[in-house]
Amino acid sequence: MNEEPLDRGKRNFLKAMIVVSAGAAAAGALKGVVQNIISPAAGLTSFPTLTLVDDVTGLPIHTSDIVVNSSKAYIFYYPLDNDPNFLIRLGDTNDNDVRISPYNVQIPATGGVFRSPGGAGPYGSVVSFSAICQHLGCVPPIIHYYKGGIPIPGQPTLKSSTGYIHCNCHGSTYDPANGAKVVTPPTQRPLPNVILDYDPATDTYRVKSMIGPTIYGKPSDLEGGTPFPSGTTTTRVTQISTAGA
Numbered sequence: 205m206n207e208e209p210l211d212r213g214k215r216n217f218l219k220a221m222i223v224v225s226a227g228a229a230a231a232g233a234l235k236g237v238v239q240n241i242i243s244p245a246a247g248l249t250s251f252p253t254l255t256l257v258d259d260v261t262g263l264p265i266h267t268s269d270i271v272v273n274s275s276k277a278y279i280f281y282y283p284l285d286n287d288p289n290f291l292i293r294l295g296d297t298n299d300n301d302v303r304i305s306p307y308n309v310q311i312p313a314t315g316g317v318f319r320s321p322g323g324a325g326p327y328g329s330v331v332s333f334s335a336i337c338q339h340l341g342c343v344p345p346i347i348h349y350y351k352g353g354i355p356i357p358g359q360p361t362l363k364s365s366t367g368y369i370h371c372n373c374h375g376s377t378y379d380p381a382n383g384a385k386v387v388t389p390p391t392q393r394p395l396p397n398v399i400l401d402y403d404p405a406t407d408t409y410r411v412k413s414m415i416g417p418t419i420y421g422k423p424s425d426l427e428g429g430t431p432f433p434s435g436t437t438t439t440r441v442t443q444i445s446t447a448g449a
């Protein structure tokens with residue numbers, strides 16, 4: 205895994221989202237703007253199953269390619285080609301993998317609950333969530349994973365040995381060790397969880413579906429964006445530098 209920039213299309217998409225996010229955060233009017241960028245609706249009839257591959261080599265990533273307890277952001281797109289997600293290998297402050305158990309996640313906005321699947325991989329420590337903030341749609345690097353022991357801007361009292369996902373637009377915080385549940389508002393929804401399918405024989409990962417709230421700004425997880433080209437069997441994992449890493 206390296207830190208090569210995203211391909212031009214995805215880089216432009218992230219740049220557009222970041223610029224829009226910053227401006228709209230100040231104006232307090234991001235929601236409609238983000239929805240306009242993501243629309244019009246287009247999509248799939250079912251979740252695809254895609255293998256996670258290195259963005260440069262195109263080869264399947266292995267557990268050792270995902271640095272444990274790292275504030276670098278691993279991003280891949282799923283289920284549509286403009287839906288960014290975090291891939292995180294959770295560890296403690298000594299960089300030991302932490303096994304993540306399934307967890308019943310509350311959705312404050314609705315009072316509902318969904319079952320987060322817990323971690324995948326040989327140590328049960330690899331998790332994945334939508335990287336679009338559920339408050340008003342900010343994306344990386346504004347929403348960012350802070351590993352355990354790293355101070356979170358504006359949230360000096362927040363501490364977790366496995367770290368938090370925090371959005372600098374308005375301060376929403378999510379707990380990746382517990383299904384990306386809401387830790388601090390203003391978000392009232394957890395991050396959607398990506399279901400990982402780990403193959404121990406090959407030490408490779410596939411993504412096969414999502415669970416939890418609908419991805420922010422979309423009519424459903426399968427609509428509101430650009431599907432991968434027909435016949436696509438992989439999605440590329442890119443490591444990007446993020447503010448506060």
Ligand code: FES
Nearest residue numbers: 337339340371374
């Ligand atoms: S968009 Fe408002 S906290 Fe993330």
